[in-house]
Amino acid sequence: MIRPDWHIVEQWIAPKSRVLDLGCGDGALLSHLIERRQVSAVGLELDDDKVASGIERGLNIIQEDLDNGISDWFAPMSFDFVIVSQTIQAMRHPERLLADMLTIAREGIVTFPNMGYWRNRVQLGLLGHMPINRALPNPWYNTPNIHLCTLSDFESLCQELGIQILDRAVVDSAHRESTLLRAFPNWFGEHAIYRIKRKS
Amino acid sequence: MSDASEKLTQSGLSRSVGIVEPKTARFSEPLALDCGRSLPSYELVYETYGQLNAERSNAVLICHALSGDHHAAGFHAETDRKPGWWDSAIGPGKPIDTDRFFVVSLNNLGGCKGSTGPLSIDPVSGKPYGPDFPIVTVKDWVHSQYRLMQYLGLSGWAAVIGGSLGGMQVLQWSITYPDALAHAVVIAAAPRLSAQNIAFNEVARQAIITDPEFYGGRYADHNTLPRRGLMLARMLGHITYLSDDAMRAKFGRELRSGKVQYGFDVEFQVESYLRYQGTSFVDRFDANTYLLMTKALDYFDPAQASNDDLVAALAEVKAHFLVVSFTSDWRFSPERSREIVRALLASGKPVSYAEIESNHGHDAFLMTIPYYHRVLAGYMANIDLASTPRGATSPVYSTEGAK
Numbered sequence: 001m002i003r004p005d006w007h008i009v010e011q012w013i014a015p016k017s018r019v020l021d022l023g024c025g026d027g028a029l030l031s032h033l034i035e036r037r038q039v040s041a042v043g044l045e046l047d048d049d050k051v052a053s054g055i056e057r058g059l060n061i062i063q064e065d066l067d068n069g070i071s072d073w074f075a076p077m078s079f080d081f082v083i084v085s086q087t088i089q090a091m092r093h094p095e096r097l098l099a100d101m102l103t104i105a106r107e108g109i110v111t112f113p114n115m116g117y118w119r120n121r122v123q124l125g126l127l128g129h130m131p132i133n134r135a136l137p138n139p140w141y142n143t144p145n146i147h148l149c150t151l152s153d154f155e156s157l158c159q160e161l162g163i164q165i166l167d168r169a170v171v172d173s174a175h176r177e178s179t180l181l182r183a184f185p186n187w188f189g190e191h192a193i194y195r196i197k198r199k200s
Numbered sequence: 201m202s203d204a205s206e207k208l209t210q211s212g213l214s215r216s217v218g219i220v221e222p223k224t225a226r227f228s229e230p231l232a233l234d235c236g237r238s239l240p241s242y243e244l245v246y247e248t249y250g251q252l253n254a255e256r257s258n259a260v261l262i263c264h265a266l267s268g269d270h271h272a273a274g275f276h277a278e279t280d281r282k283p284g285w286w287d288s289a290i291g292p293g294k295p296i297d298t299d300r301f302f303v304v305s306l307n308n309l310g311g312c313k314g315s316t317g318p319l320s321i322d323p324v325s326g327k328p329y330g331p332d333f334p335i336v337t338v339k340d341w342v343h344s345q346y347r348l349m350q351y352l353g354l355s356g357w358a359a360v361i362g363g364s365l366g367g368m369q370v371l372q373w374s375i376t377y378p379d380a381l382a383h384a385v386v387i388a389a390a391p392r393l394s395a396q397n398i399a400f401n402e403v404a405r406q407a408i409i410t411d412p413e414f415y416g417g418r419y420a421d422h423n424t425l426p427r428r429g430l431m432l433a434r435m436l437g438h439i440t441y442l443s444d445d446a447m448r449a450k451f452g453r454e455l456r457s458g459k460v461q462y463g464f465d466v467e468f469q470v471e472s473y474l475r476y477q478g479t480s481f482v483d484r485f486d487a488n489t490y491l492l493m494t495k496a497l498d499y500f501d502p503a504q505a506s507n508d509d510l511v512a513a514l515a516e517v518k519a520h521f522l523v524v525s526f527t528s529d530w531r532f533s534p535e536r537s538r539e540i541v542r543a544l545l546a547s548g549k550p551v552s553y554a555e556i557e558s559n560h561g562h563d564a565f566l567m568t569i570p571y572y573h574r575v576l577a578g579y580m581a582n583i584d585l586a587s588t589p590r591g592a593t594s595p596v597y598s599t600e601g602a603k
Contacts, residue, residue: 052574055522055554055582056578058582060551060552
């Protein structure tokens with residue numbers, strides 16, 4: 001299965017580059033990038049089942065908890081791109097990861113579910129309960145997603161951390177482009193995809 | 201069906217390599233050793249499982265740990281109570297799948313299970329080497345294993361695999377013969393021993409050496425064995441191979457007779473276990489070999505020649521790595537495996553690393569842990585045999601043939 005954000009991530013990755021995927025899951029995105037962009041890939045993942053799946057795909061997978069930090073593992077600028085796909089909202093310290101990832105790679109690609117998506121706003125603001133939907137399927141008391149944010153939250157954190165936003169794309173789950181989506185991304189984007197680098 | 205073969209079937213003969221026979225390779229070209237001495241000639245005893253393919257590209261080398269030997273899988277006879285030491289992982293349909301790979305397992309030099317070692321006759325004196333057998337290192341073993349590879353008519357390994365001291369041999373292989381292996385599987389190992397680890401080895405050695413029956417290693421001349429010393433060494437070893445949790449789960453504070461006896465006989469189950477492990481070891485292992493093996497562990501330090509920089513030591517490595525550690529292993533802790541992985545990553549080598557949740561301590565690497573075996577099987581299944589090194593395929597040391 002190809003997730004809606006993969007297509008955009010793929011376009012931003014230069015062919016034959018060195019790619020690190022933090023929280024790589026079963027390695028499906030890395031496999032996709034190897035096939036489409038001939039990248040040399042490393043994935044980091046904590047979950048046993050997903051690590052095994054990645055290794056079964058023939059990928060290079062390092063089993064580690066992202067919350068333990070990544071700078072011990074990888075030398076400065078040892079990758080061209082580091083991807084954090086649908087992971088940052090599940091971390092104890094997303095801000096540390098954002099800072100660290102841009103020391104080991106030239107560019108970062110971050111994707112996350114947008115808490116500002118209109119359905120989430122309706123569920124919280126009008127109906128008065130935490131959002132439960134396709135992008136955020138878990139109840140509040142049992143969810144890996146402990147640090148949800150909106151597009152504007154993410155952008156102010158980047159500002160604070162001295163991170164430059166090179167590109168931003170938003171998609172809904174059906175990967176539709178629409179005028180509404182373009183005009184009001186923080187309302188109509190279900191998933192956000194950012195390309196970032198450290199401000200020079 | 202006989203009772204014995206029925207027993208084999210029940211214990212998984214369908215997934216066993218079955219009955220295997222050790223073979224002996226003789227080498228008459230001297231082997232120069234790290235210690236400065238050399239072995240004028242020597243023998244290596246080995247077993248093979250599975251079939252070598254026509255391209256000779258599916259050979260896998262298994263390196264054994266401290267007290268291991270060539271008998272890694274299968275049975276020597278239908279009446280054998282136990283299979284080889286790593287039968288859990290080697291066999292048809294198992295992680296190291298003998299339907300696909302041709303697996304070679306040997307007893308290292310200095311061993312006591314048939315390869316040239318302290319029990320062998322020194323051609324110079326005409327008597328057993330005993331304590332005069334030269335100290336061998338991991339690197340010496342790798343050189344001798346390379347000759348075995350040539351002897352078998354192989355130009356390279358699809359993979360070299362080992363746990364513990366075996367994992368150290370794998371790491372050494374990748375550094376010393378980078379063109380001879382496509383994959384390196386390093387399990388529960390370390391880039392070198394810590395001071396604590398050397399300390400355990402030293403206590404084990406002192407237990408043996410100070411046994412009055414040791415006679416400076418010439419116990420055979422006195423028709424005796426340093427039983428107590430070797431037993432103590434093994435008991436100490438076993439404590440360090442298990443975790444606190446594993447010991448608690450296995451023995452707790454259980455008493456053999458149900459109540460305390462206020463004496464120094466075996467009372468707690470754990471004492472009984474250790475004494476059993478110690479005494480049974482004495483009957484199957486040579487004390488001089490034990491001393492040699494622990495020294496090989498202590499001396500192993502491939503980064504030493506590169507100013508203690510493991511990244512630099514790995515610079516020429518070409519193999520693709522799988523590194524595995526176990527959470528409760530405190531003799532070769534996950535942190536030590538991570539050192540290897542970090543050095544590989546820093547020198548840009550392809551590597552996967554799995555940290556297996558287990559409370560079995562260091563011993564876990566020999567056990568059937570589903571996630572561990574899934575990772576190992578998954579890694580092995582992805583080995584592309586077309587990437588196995590192909591150099592000169594003519595056997596160089598085949599002059600005397602296999603037994």
